Amino acid sequence: MQLREDVSLVDTDYGKVLLDGGTGEYWELNPTGSLVLTGLLAGRPAGEIAATLCAAFDVDGDRATADVTALLTALRDARLVRP
Template sequence: MTFALQPWVSTTRAEHGMVLLNEATGRYWQLNGTAALVLSALLDGVPQQEAARRLAERYQHVHAEQAADDVATLVASLRRARLVATA
């Protein structure tokens, strides 16, 4: 599965993460550093499973199952907000 931001979404890095702006509605979403790390990996073509593995590796107190759940939750939230397109 490939990820891409919708054409109407712009991003900017923030001190502790990333901000996504829906230019069509003016709504924005602030991602913490962990979510920004995962989204960046997904946008670079990394599969969800690999993004979860990297998350668990970086934050060793996070178990692999929890990391996979967290990545899936983030992806579902981004889809519901219509910020990303997947193929």
């Protein structure tokens, strides 16, 4: 997965911010969302990212998998990413 060319990604003290250069809209990601996005952009499988969430944030597997899926769906729905 890749961000669209006109989407910028910036690290912040709290996580990351995505800026859609086409619309001017931005999305703030907390540390959990930042970890998920970093994994997705690196091409890691969703299950592997969920396992990392479990270890990093003491969350159960079902919740971690749901969080990864929810962020991926939101990124696609907002048209911030390319397949």
